Amino acid sequence: MIDEIHMKPFDWLSEYRERLDDEGRLVRDADHQGLTPARRLRLEAEDWGAAARIAAAMGLRHAGVFADPPDLAPPAQTSTLPDDEEPTITLRAVLEQQGDYLVLETQVPLALPELPSQTPWYPGLDRLERHAQDLVGVRFTDHPHPHRWTRHQAWREGRFPLRADFPLAGEDQRRTQADRDYPFEALTGDGVYQIPVGPVHAGIIEPGHFRFHAEGETVLQLEARLGYVHKGIERLAVGRDAVGLARLAGRISGDSTVAHTWAACQALERASGCEVPARALVLRGLLCERERVANHIGDIGAICNDVGMAFIHMQCARLREDWQRASQAHFGHRLLMDRIIPGGVAVDLDAAAVATLRAEHEAMRRAIAPIFAIVDELPSLADRLLTTGHLQTKDARTLGCTGYVAKASGLGFDLRRDAPYPPYDALAVEVPVQQEGDVAARVRMRMHEVRQSLNLMDELLRRLPDGPIAAELPAASAGAIGLGLVEGWRGEVLAFVRFRNDGRIARYFARDPSWFTWPALERLIHGNIVPDFPVCNKSVNASYSGQDL
Amino acid sequence: MSSSLTLLGWLLALLQALLYLALAPLLVGWVRLVKARLQGRRGPSPLQPYRDLRKLFNKDTRVAHTASPLFIIAPYLVLVATWLAAATVPLLALELPTAVIADLIVLAGLLALGRVFLALAGMDVGTAFGGFGASREMLVSALAEPAMLMAAFTLAMTAHSTNLSSVMATHLAEGLVVRPSYLFAFAALVLVAIAETGRLPVDNPATHLELTMTHEAMLLEYSGRHLALMEWAAQLKLLLYAVLIANVFVPWGIATTLTLGALLLALVAILTKLVLLGAALGLAETLFAKLRLFRVPNLLNLALLLGLLGLLSHVILEVGA
Numbered sequence: 053m054i055d056e057i058h059m060k061p062f063d064w065l066s067e068y069r070e071r072l073d074d075e076g077r078l079v080r081d082a083d084h085q086g087l088t089p090a091r092r093l094r095l096e097a098e099d100w101g102a103a104a105r106i107a108a109a110m111g112l113r114h115a116g117v118f119a120d121p122p123d124l125a126p127p128a129q130t131s132t133l134p135d136d137e138e139p140t141i142t143l144r145a146v147l148e149q150q151g152d153y154l155v156l157e158t159q160v161p162l163a164l165p166e167l168p169s170q171t172p173w174y175p176g177l178d179r180l181e182r183h184a185q186d187l188v189g190v191r192f193t194d195h196p197h198p199h200r201w202t203r204h205q206a207w208r209e210g211r212f213p214l215r216a217d218f219p220l221a222g223e224d225q226r227r228t229q230a231d232r233d234y235p236f237e238a239l240t241g242d243g244v245y246q247i248p249v250g251p252v253h254a255g256i257i258e259p260g261h262f263r264f265h266a267e268g269e270t271v272l273q274l275e276a277r278l279g280y281v282h283k284g285i286e287r288l289a290v291g292r293d294a295v296g297l298a299r300l301a302g303r304i305s306g307d308s309t310v311a312h313t314w315a316a317c318q319a320l321e322r323a324s325g326c327e328v329p330a331r332a333l334v335l336r337g338l339l340c341e342r343e344r345v346a347n348h349i350g351d352i353g354a355i356c357n358d359v360g361m362a363f364i365h366m367q368c369a370r371l372r373e374d375w376q377r378a379s380q381a382h383f384g385h386r387l388l389m390d391r392i393i394p395g396g397v398a399v400d401l402d403a404a405a406v407a408t409l410r411a412e413h414e415a416m417r418r419a420i421a422p423i424f425a426i427v428d429e430l431p432s433l434a435d436r437l438l439t440t441g442h443l444q445t446k447d448a449r450t451l452g453c454t455g456y457v458a459k460a461s462g463l464g465f466d467l468r469r470d471a472p473y474p475p476y477d478a479l480a481v482e483v484p485v486q487q488e489g490d491v492a493a494r495v496r497m498r499m500h501e502v503r504q505s506l507n508l509m510d511e512l513l514r515r516l517p518d519g520p521i522a523a524e525l526p527a528a529s530a531g532a533i534g535l536g537l538v539e540g541w542r543g544e545v546l547a548f549v550r551f552r553n554d555g556r557i558a559r560y561f562a563r564d565p566s567w568f569t570w571p572a573l574e575r576l577i578h579g580n581i582v583p584d585f586p587v588c589n590k591s592v593n594a595s596y597s598g599q600d601l
Numbered sequence: 602m603s604s605s606l607t608l609l610g611w612l613l614a615l616l617q618a619l620l621y622l623a624l625a626p627l628l629v630g631w632v633r634l635v636k637a638r639l640q641g642r643r644g645p646s647p648l649q650p651y652r653d654l655r656k657l658f659n660k661d662t663r664v665a666h667t668a669s670p671l672f673i674i675a676p677y678l679v680l681v682a683t684w685l686a687a688a689t690v691p692l693l694a695l696e697l698p699t700a701v702i703a704d705l706i707v708l709a710g711l712l713a714l715g716r717v718f719l720a721l722a723g724m725d726v727g728t729a730f731g732g733f734g735a736s737r738e739m740l741v742s743a744l745a746e747p748a749m750l751m752a753a754f755t756l757a758m759t760a761h762s763t764n765l766s767s768v769m770a771t772h773l774a775e776g777l778v779v780r781p782s783y784l785f786a787f788a789a790l791v792l793v794a795i796a797e798t799g800r801l802p803v804d805n806p807a808t809h810l811e812l813t814m815t816h817e818a819m820l821l822e823y824s825g826r827h828l829a830l831m832e833w834a835a836q837l838k839l840l841l842y843a844v845l846i847a848n849v850f851v852p853w854g855i856a857t858t859l860t861l862g863a864l865l866l867a868l869v870a871i872l873t874k875l876v877l878l879g880a881a882l883g884l885a886e887t888l889f890a891k892l893r894l895f896r897v898p899n900l901l902n903l904a905l906l907l908g909l910l911g912l913l914s915h916v917i918l919e920v921g922a
Contacts, residue, residue: 247729247812254809269733269894358813360805360891366640432802432890440893582733583813583894 062091062152064110071106072099082157086323086534089471090146090153097158100143101168101194107147108173113465114452115146115153115546116563117170117180119188121214122162123558141165141190146535146546151470155535160190169195176451176568179278183601187214187286202279202600204231213287220287239265239273247582251280258596262585269581274574281600289560294320294394294525297557301547302389304562305598310336310343311540312562312598313392315547318473320394323534323549324526330474331519332396337475337512338409339388339397341505344541346375348498348505349420351593352427355495358587359436367423371416378412396522406513413506424499437492441588443576444489451575452568455543456497457592461489467539476539479511489576491591501541527555542566542595564598607698609859614699618688621844625836626650628843628879635883650836654829662825665726675722676823676830682715683834687841691766691848693867694856695773700766705753708765708845709746712797715834716742723819730811734818737894741796741803741815744901749793751908755786756849758915765845769852781918785911787850792904794842796897799835801886803897813891840875843882847874 072079077099082092095103107114120142140159147154160167169192171177182201184190189212192198200209206228207213213222244267251259261277289300301316302309314336321328353368376386383391383399391398401409427433443453448461458465464485468476484500486493528551536547543565552558573592577585630647637644664673689703689711716738723735757763759782760771772783796803799816811818820831848855854870856863892900 245729245732247733249812254811356890358810360801360808360889362636362807363640363887366642370641430890432888432892435896436890436893581894585812586810 062154064112064149065091065152065154068106068110068112068154069093071110072103075102075106077102084155086532087153087155088322090155090535090537092155092157095156095158097143097160097167100145100156100158101170101172103156104145104170104173110149111449112147112149112154113449114170114174114177115148115544116452116567117143117145117177117184118548118561118563119143119184119190119214120550120559120561121188121212122216123552138163141188143167143184143190144548145170148471151465151467153471153535153537165189166191166193168193171195171197174450174452176453176571178571179599180563180567186212188212189215199235202282204279204282205229206282213284214290218287234277236263236275236277237273241267243267244272251277260596264582264585266582269583271577271580271582271585274577274585276570276574278570278596279600281597283597283601285562285601286560289557291552292557292560293555294324294557297549297560298392298394299390301560301562302392304601305564305566305595306387306389307347308343308540308542308545308564308595308598309387309389310339310392311538311542311545312547312564313390314340315536315538315540315545316549316560316562317392317394318536318538319534319547319549320525320528320536321534322536323532323551324528326395326525327523328396328474329520329523330517331400332521332523333474334512334516335397335399335401335521336392337479338509339383339391340538340540341509341512342375342379342383343388344505345416345502345509346372346379347541348502349375351590352424352495352498352502354593355437355491355587355590356427356433358590359433361430361433364423364427364433371419371423375416378409382409393522395525396520398522400521401516406516410510410513413510417503417506420499420502424502427495427499434492436584436587437495438488438490440491440584441576441580441591442488442490443572445487447575448489448572451571453543453572454565454568455539455541456494456501457565457569457572458543459483460486460493460497462487465544467537467544471537473537475512475515478515479508481508491587494591531558540565542569542593542598562598562601564595566594566596566599569594570599610696610698613694613859613864614688614697617692617694617697617699618684620692621687621837621840622684622833624875625833625840626654628840628875629836631876631879632839632883632886635880636886639883639887650832654833657824657829657832658826660825662827664827665822667725667727668822669725671718672722672725672822673827675718675725676827676834678718679715679722680830680834680837682711682718683837683841686711686715687837687844689765690841690845691769691855692844692871693864694859695766695770696857696859697766700764703765705757705763705765705768706750709749709753712838713742713746715838719819719831722823726822728822730814730818730821734815734821737815738819741897741901744898745793745796745904748789748901748904748908749797751905751912752786752789752793755782755789755908755911755915758912759783759919765849769848769855770857772849773852773855773857780915782911782915783850785907785914787846789904789907789911790842790846790849792900792907794846796901796904798839798842800839800882802889802892803900805891843875843878844871847871847878 078096080094082094084092122139139162142159145156171181179201181192186200186203247264249262251261259280263275265273298313298317302313304312349368350372353365357365379388380386382405443461445462448458448463462485464483466483468481469483530553532551534549538545546563548561550559569592577588630650634644634647686708689708720735720738723731756768760768804815823831856867
């Protein structure tokens, strides 16, 4: 397999196992075919919390947790399990250090799906666990905030949309009730008042509710309430074929369509043992970098606009629009949706297009130089962006942030360098970090990534090999699982797939990096003034749709 | 003064007041056009604010369930107070019958009256946005008003009157003399004008972000006719300050006799001054990002200091000279 060439030794895995053994935790190795390059360990459900405690003590990063319920009835058979075996829910947690991934797995009986929470040691998991609780019905016994998260009022308490007995169309077709009684954490004190913002905002952005507690203009506490764009992605994935799943993944979050589709395809290909042609891999890299450039340029402009610097906003908007029109011209879609397909890519470049793209990259370099210089140097902008929205390295690490949010706070993790998948395995991706952790650092990080992506794209075009652009996806074996890990523009995008007996999808979970950057926003806003929230929010720009699923 | 001349004077005063109402949207449209061009956009026609007002007047006016009668009368009061204030500032001619009330203190008082109702209306419905908008408006105006009065007193000390007409007439009679006190007062008044009219870098009139708003936050609950009146009042206020600065510091062109020729010249002169001032505002708004909220007091303290320096320099340099 392609991936095995780049496997590095897991120098922390034996220590982790030793520590688990020392505590008398029963650990079994499991076959990691499909999950490659990740390893896989099986645990007892009661050791789930202890495993997180030990991992946190070793400084491992938690990359997310998701539950896998018993199969919804596929057309041919009723269950993947022998009749005498009790149906179970499988939980998987992904840990990472030094670019090496470990999947922890445990099972709880469907009849009594209870296990310890990992949130006490990894606060970033808070909402992921509650998501599993709302959709699959797993109960985390010592969860610090056990109330609902993804469930608003669209389905009743005690009903779980990912369980086999829940109808695809939903149970109740009446108009959904307003979500009134969500228990926000209250803060009381002299002069403390609440500001409810959203879910409908004035700008063209996604819906989400923010509950501020402020004293004068100072923010004392921010709590986000998301889930307004819950689309039932995970349920819609069930029973799809590979091509259908890739299309669905591309619609999780429009601005990350390439990253999510790529991650899903990577998972599908690893699960079924598909060898993707080299040309397709390079083209995927090109698409992903194009997405990164488009989003960063748009966001840099939007950040400046939030502090009243409309000039930069307009220039960046123009550049982004030109860029997306070029995407349409070369690849057939402004946002590059559905350009990546299982087994390869859907669109090829001819020699003329390669030359045009090179020229466009050069033109973009020239166009951004004076704009980025203003962003870097204008005193009145610096006055607004420096020291605003400071995210401590400690918080970024505890929450498991990746991407520019983490890099601006001193955490230099980038899959393209630390766990490189093709085509990045052949490229040298530098990952500089900023230590400041403020809005200005996140802007600088994004400007750096734009320039870097332009160079990477030139390099990819230089290395574009001849050959086919897609391979046939082999039929996956029953129950085959795969893990996809891609460095999207927001950071690490994770996708998990499991196949059913009939070659269709039994389970798909996509973990957008926003799961961890939303809580980061709640921490970095602390002590800032209310009117600085929009620029802090924009500098993080977590996806609503990507985390609501 | 003969009775026919007085009648003509009153007619002109009325015309001038109506001209304020008519020109106010155009100045905003012009500033927006300048900004759009400087940002590299084509931008809407400078007549767009008129179309927006017409649209708002034709729309349904919705009032929140929690609103008190104050919420409904506030737009009228704010517009009338601002309009009256504007009418006291000579636009085309000095020596009009209204010159008697054209007093800087009256002007500040009328503007304060409008602001009080604006802030009350902002808090009336009980939303968080209106509340902090009102709170920020009061923070800004509490600091801007003393600075404005300082600048006004500087002018008044030269003219020995707080009457605007006299101030302008004095300046006109003196000819082209550079008075240090006027330069300080000019700088102070420009800063006050920027803060009071909610322009960058104090407030961003183009933003959609409720949390960052000051003036707009108080208007969020308004719709239709009410919103149109509030918008119009804000446009009037911008025009008022622009004319104040233009005619006090550069009074040349304003009609001192009520002849047709002089009045036409005055119209051309004031339009030219407004075009230049509007362009300068557009340029400044393009060059600067918005200040962090708690830096705004520093800016207004600077305005107050400039006003004081104006007073001092008048006493030290100009008295007896």
